[in-house]
Amino acid sequence: MMNYLFTIILASISGFFARLYMLRRDYRQYPSYPQGWAVHLFIGFIGALLGAVLVPSLMEKEFTAVSFLLMAASQFREVRNIERSTLEQMEPTELVARGTAYIEGIARVFEARNYLAIWTAFIVAITAELLRHQTQLLQIGVSLLTAAITAGLLNILMRGPSIxxxxxxxxxxxxxxxxxxxxxxxxxxxxxxxxxxxxxxxxxxxxxxxxxxxxxxxxxxxxxxxxxxxxxxxxxxxxxxxxxxxxxxxxxxxxxxxxxxxxxxxxxxxxxxxxxxxxxxxxxxxxxxxxxxxxxxxxxxxxx
Amino acid sequence: MKFSASDQILAVITMHKERVGGSAPIFYVENFQELEKVALYLARIFMGAVHDLGNGVYIIVKH
Missing domain, CATH: 3.30.1360 (Gyrase A; domain 2)
Incomplete structure (x- = not known):
């Protein structure tokens, strides 16, 4: 497994930064508090790690490991519940209520962004593995480029229309x-x-x-x-x-x-x-x- | 559990005694200035909104 350490580190860091990139602070000011950032970045990092480990386990034909990883991925559904309950708790403190539909939308976005972090890590891990016989510099460069493209592309695709x-x-x-x-x-x-x-x-x-x-x-x-x-x-x-x-x-x-x-x-x-x-x-x-x-x-x- | 009487008539304010009745608290006032003043005070107390029924009767409703 040591052979794959480089791939795993590269992919999980890429996934982590993809999550950070999607955790922009905008006018909604949510989550605007450092604790919220810590929570989301950590969950994003776990997701990225899952996506990164998936590739080596597939290549080693460790399908038990793959099944466990997929099971772990289902835990991210919980993120939506956490977001929803937090926002619902905060709703009475808003002068103008968000409304349940908006809360549901925000919660869904937070769940989805973790999956995007997993995707980014997964794709970077594949790229890094494909380039494993090249020089390390090339491997890092192309992988990071792939990470940037993937994260940017997924982010654009996720952007819904406005009024x-x-x-x-x-x-x-x-x-x-x-x-x-x-x-x-x-x-x-x-x-x-x-x-x-x-x-x-x-x-x-x-x-x-x-x-x-x-x-x-x-x-x-x-x-x-x-x-x-x-x-x-x-x-x-x-x-x-x-x-x-x-x-x-x-x-x-x-x-x-x-x-x-x-x-x-x-x-x-x-x-x-x-x-x-x-x-x-x-x-x-x-x-x-x-x-x-x-x-x-x-x-x-x-x-x- | 917090109870709040929303979407009910919390108070009725009027200058015309003959036009109102029923179970909500009724406040009789002498003139238009008093009507507006009492309505504003009650609205702030109940944190509700003042509605004008158009016949000299104001009601306070919490939405």
Whole structure:
């Protein structure tokens, strides 16, 4: 087994760095704490080690070892549960809730990234083994190149669409029909206090999110997707609200006729461009995606 | 286990005694300014939202 030590070390380090690369810190600020990083990097390292060891055990025809390694890989399902329960525990502490669909999406991504680390390590181990009769320098160079390509490629493939890919976003106008807040012709909510209405008139911003096709319309109709938009936009732009001020909760409502969404919120700073930019960058949730156009019935409705 | 009365009418505030009744707490007020003030205070106490029913009756609902 000592023959393979070089391969194993090279592959597991590559997998580890692939995991590190995917653990970018972005606006979601999650996981933003060092402990969270430690947890994910360690689990990623275990995954990378599994992927690295797989190749030598296959070459030595140690199929028992291979079966055990595959069994160990199934443990990574647990990562999803950990992420889900952490985020669910944190949900009541959010001013604007993420919603269960978004939590599920995040948890799934964290699980998947470990598999990507395993893949990277596996592919690097294969590369290193194929080049075992070459010079060590060549072996290291090509392996690291493969690692970078694999990690980058998998990362691009994993990147889902964002709202701007499926919908047109434009500013909406805010008006009041008695106490009813109306944005772009859609009734959003009943605002009782005139002082609150005044704040809405002066400070609120609103947007209309118009789906580009029937698929997008069905996707945007998902309640989890609507909540994710409200959460992400308020995370990026900042909300003018405090605990218990329910009137200022950012709201997403759907127009039943056209399927367009309207979003209205009172931002902490008046920045219209940032607001629109924030909406366009909200990810489309994997669990929200619907494709009615792939069905005969869906196409019949679209054609008529 | 924490209980919270969400999606129920927590309080009714009105200037018109003849228009309201029932089991929710009812607060009678004299004028529009008082109506708005009491509604705001109650909303902050309950951490709820104020809704205007359009006939001089405000309700507090926690969503």
């Amino acid at each position: 701007e890919d499926i919908a047109d976003i434009q500013m909406g106008d805010i008006e009041f029909d008695g106490p009813i807040l109306v944005v772009g012709g859609v009734d959003v909510m009943n605002v009782g206090l005139s002082s609150t209405r005044e704040i809405y008139r002066n400070r609120a911003v609103a947007a209309e999110i118009i789906p580009k096709d029937p698929d997008a319309k069905a996707t945007l109709a998902n309640i989890g997707q609507m909540q994710a938009i409200a959460h992400d936009v308020s995370a990026m732009v900042g909300v003018y609200m405090d605990v218990g001020e329910q009137e200022f909760t950012p709201l997403v409502r759907r127009d039943s006729d056209s399927g367009k969404l309207v979003l209205v919120m009172v931002p902490s700073d008046d920045a219209v461009d940032a607001f629109l930019e924030a909406i366009s960058n909200v990810p489309v949730l994997e669990s929200a995606v619907r494709k009615p156009l792939r069905s005969v019935a869906g196409r019949m409705i679209d054609g008529s």
